[in-house]
Amino acid sequence: MTEAELTTEERILRVMKNVLTSVAKDTATEPGLKHPLSEATINDIRACLVMISAREQELAKQFNRDTSARPRFIDEPKSEVVVSLDKIKRGKQDD
Numbered sequence: 001m002t003e004a005e006l007t008t009e010e011r012i013l014r015v016m017k018n019v020l021t022s023v024a025k026d027t028a029t030e031p032g033l034k035h036p037l038s039e040a041t042i043n044d045i046r047a048c049l050v051m052i053s054a055r056e057q058e059l060a061k062q063f064n065r066d067t068s069a070r071p072r073f074i075d076e077p078k079s080e081v082v083v084s085l086d087k088i089k090r091g092k093q094d095d
Helices: 008-026 039-062
Strands: none
């Protein structure tokens, strides 16, 4: 779905989700080290992400949008098979 197809609220939610996940990635620490964010702030970020996801689901349902799309790895085998109809030879049919 392109940016132009989204409502203003959906674009705001997308940006907020990206900012919050970027903050989480940028402040990630090695195991055993003290995290720069407090436990309360980490929990608040989690709560915001949960609410954003819930609202995104509500909006998708409201606008009858498909929510079953999932990311795929580039080397993941595809489940569909494409058969070229040009290469299929027909047998001679009796009329």
